Structures are given as C-alpha cells and as structure tokens.
Amino acid sequence: MELTRHYAESLDKRDPLGSFRSKFLIPENEHGQRVYFLGNSLGLQPKSTSTAIDFILQQWANEGVESFHKGERPWLQLHDQLVQPVSTIVGALKSEVSIMGQLTGNIHLMMVSFYRPSGKRNKILMEAKAFPSDQYAVYSYIEHLGLNPDEVILLVKPQQGKAHIDEETLLQLIETHRDEIALVFLGGVNYYSGQLFDIKKISAAAKDAGALVGWDLAHAAGNVELKLHDWQVDFACWCSYKYMNGGPGAVAGIFVHEQHIHDPHCKRLTGWWGYKRDERFKMHDRFVPEPDATAWQVSTPSMILYACLKASLHLVEEAGWPVILEKQRLMIDWLKQIIHDLHSPLFTCITPDSRGCQVSLLFHEKGRMVYDRLFEKGFMVDWREPNVIRLAPVPLYNTFTEIWMFRGAMKQILTELA
Numbered sequence: 001m002e003l004t005r006h007y008a009e010s011l012d013k014r015d016p017l018g019s020f021r022s023k024f025l026i027p028e029n030e031h032g033q034r035v036y037f038l039g040n041s042l043g044l045q046p047k048s049t050s051t052a053i054d055f056i057l058q059q060w061a062n063e064g065v066e067s068f069h070k071g072e073r074p075w076l077q078l079h080d081q082l083v084q085p086v087s088t089i090v091g092a093l094k095s096e097v098s099i100m101g102q103l104t105g106n107i108h109l110m111m112v113s114f115y116r117p118s119g120k121r122n123k124i125l126m127e128a129k130a131f132p133s134d135q136y137a138v139y140s141y142i143e144h145l146g147l148n149p150d151e152v153i154l155l156v157k158p159q160q161g162k163a164h165i166d167e168e169t170l171l172q173l174i175e176t177h178r179d180e181i182a183l184v185f186l187g188g189v190n191y192y193s194g195q196l197f198d199i200k201k202i203s204a205a206a207k208d209a210g211a212l213v214g215w216d217l218a219h220a221a222g223n224v225e226l227k228l229h230d231w232q233v234d235f236a237c238w239c240s241y242k243y244m245n246g247g248p249g250a251v252a253g254i255f256v257h258e259q260h261i262h263d264p265h266c267k268r269l270t271g272w273w274g275y276k277r278d279e280r281f282k283m284h285d286r287f288v289p290e291p292d293a294t295a296w297q298v299s300t301p302s303m304i305l306y307a308c309l310k311a312s313l314h315l316v317e318e319a320g321w322p323v324i325l326e327k328q329r330l331m332i333d334w335l336k337q338i339i340h341d342l343h344s345p346l347f348t349c350i351t352p353d354s355r356g357c358q359v360s361l362l363f364h365e366k367g368r369m370v371y372d373r374l375f376e377k378g379f380m381v382d383w384r385e386p387n388v389i390r391l392a393p394v395p396l397y398n399t400f401t402e403i404w405m406f407r408g409a410m411k412q413i414l415t416e417l418a
C-alpha cells in the first residue's frame, strides 16, 4: 500500500461502498463535515432513520394499537424482519437470534440461563479488563446466588507491559482449571485494546473442558466476521448502537445456540413477549415458550427502536455484508500502516493484528493534548481515560482519504508538540 494521497483517492474511487456515505448524516463544524472515527462508540445516523420513526408515529396516530396487526407493515412483523440481517451478521440460524432489550440487561438474562455452578465446577473465566458493565452484571449475579465473586471469578490478564491478552495464556488457563470452569464469558473484541479473540478456538477449548461459553459482542457484531452457530458458541449478546448504527440506546440482540432452545436444563427468566407466539394473546397462566431464541424476550419491544434498526440494517443488506468486511480489512490495514509510519515516541499502538475496525493508541504523554487538537481540527475520535485514543473508521461512511487526512493532522500535531 502506497502512503500517498493519490493512493487514498484511488482506493475511494474504486470503493464499491463509496455511495453509502451520502446515506448518513455526518457531523459538521464551521468548516464543513467532520471526520468521524467513532463507529466503535455510537455509529452515525442513517438519513432514512427519521423517516422510519415518522412512519411508526404515523401508524400509531392513525391506527393506535391496531398497528401491531394491521396495515401494510404490521408491527408484529418487525422482529423477524430484523432477525434476517442480524443472523447473517452474527453467523446464526434465524431461530437462534432475538432482537430484544439492552445489552447489560440481556447479559443478566443469559447469566440466569448459562451460569450453572455445580459443586467444584463453579468458576467464571473473564477478562481482567472486561467492560465494567459486564463485570458489574456478573459480580452481582454471583452474589445473588449467595456465592463469593472473589472465589468464583477467574481473571485472565494481559502479560506485564502488554495491553492485550495472550491467547495461549488464556487457553492454558482453561486447561489448568478444566474441572472448575462453569462458564467462559469474554468480549469478542476488547473495548479498550481492540483485540479480536479467536472466538472459534477459545469456544472449542472451553467446551472441550466441559464449560459453557458466551461472548459479549458489543464491539464485534457488525464489525468482524462471526459464525456463532458453526463455532458452537452457547450464547452471545451485543448492542446495536455501535457498528450497526441503530441509534443511541438501540434495541440489542441475543444469540442462543439451537442445542439449548429445547433443553429443559436451560432455565430462563420469562415474560409474555417470549410466550408461544400464536397463543400469546390468549393470556394463559403458565408460560409456554416460543420454540426459538425469542423465548428469552420478556417485554413489549419499542417499535420505534425496531424501526431505527431496520433502517440502518437495510443499508447493510444493500451494501452486502461480505463487501463491508472486505473494505474493513483494507481500511484498517491502511490505518495501521499510517500509524506505524508516524514513528512517534509519544504513543504505542496497543491493538494486535487480530482486530476489527478499532485501533487504540496508548499515549505515554500529551495524549489529551493530541485528542483536543484533533478535535479542533475536526477529527472526532475517542478518548479513554487515562491515556488512550481509540480510532474506528468504518466501511459504510468513512473514506480512505479521511484516513490520509488524519495522517496529515497527526503529523502536524506531533511536530507542534515535539
């Protein structure tokens, strides 16, 4: 890959996704469009989202509750329309996916179903640097069961001086504790380092040790290739406001492998929205689950959030998921090369080669100054206390030329701060 503006522009010119940027609302400042590298935090708003919301509001205004069943787009059909593209993105059977709730709430629901401590097999293997909400959820559920989290949780840590976790160390830990681990629960892509785990390999090792395995895919769903069904993952959950552009607080999703759906040992917390669909409104006393992942749904979902997600996923379908993945690989290789070429003593790139869209820079000094100056120059990147800048250009709305412009801005800032 050449490090020239001409090369960046030529990549943009032959980009099959080039037309998709204009389908999003790009934040602006007084100089024009800003460069938004925050797909890992909150994906941008598709222009079609507001029309999709208006449509729901109009249905509500015109038909009230009848809109659940009637009209050209009944609300009750929305869930399945979302499952179609999402199951492609996460590599699942349609029956294994449900679009529901919010990520942390769904982690709690999954803990009920998949953390089954029994005698000495009661440990949960997690990352030491898991996203805080995952830690809070897991700790609180363990305490709720009357167990001591400090005795039950096994933490896998990065090696001294490293930010990412060595997979061999992780696999060794599973092996060492093979008779004690009840559940392996990890983030597919680490929110801080951007490390993408080998989900297939780790899931296989966990299962070989007799444990169940679940993944928080907040930073992986819509970002990297996933084959949850084939990889025999037991469960997974994700949010849809990052790489799926579903909007702030977007409706989340879960995956439950088909082998668990009819398993009587797999207990769940239930609500009427998980009831067998064709009899849900008969209001029976005892719960009968829908025979797929929607059995985990608890409450009436927000049709507005469903509509937002449908609008954004329509763009993924239009673009083609494999085409998005292809551009992602090219884009991030280009970004990594550009960062490497900056040769700055101020920061180290802590994202390993196994990664998705995100690249994290650990600053040894002046990190906040670099972030502030980037912001002034129109670059929206992510600041993570105490000293990390995360960058996540995404295939649907970022360009190679923007990455080139980032290089120019960084060169200038680094010279000024030298």
Ligand SMILES: Cc1ncc(COP(=O)(O)O)c(C=O)c1O
Pocket (backbone or CB within 6 Å): 102, 103, 104, 105, 131, 133, 134, 187, 191, 216, 218, 219, 239
């Ligand atoms: C890895 C990870 N897990 C959990 C969460 C919490 O998600 P929510 O606030 O949607 O429950 C986030 C939020 O960004 C996250 O990145």
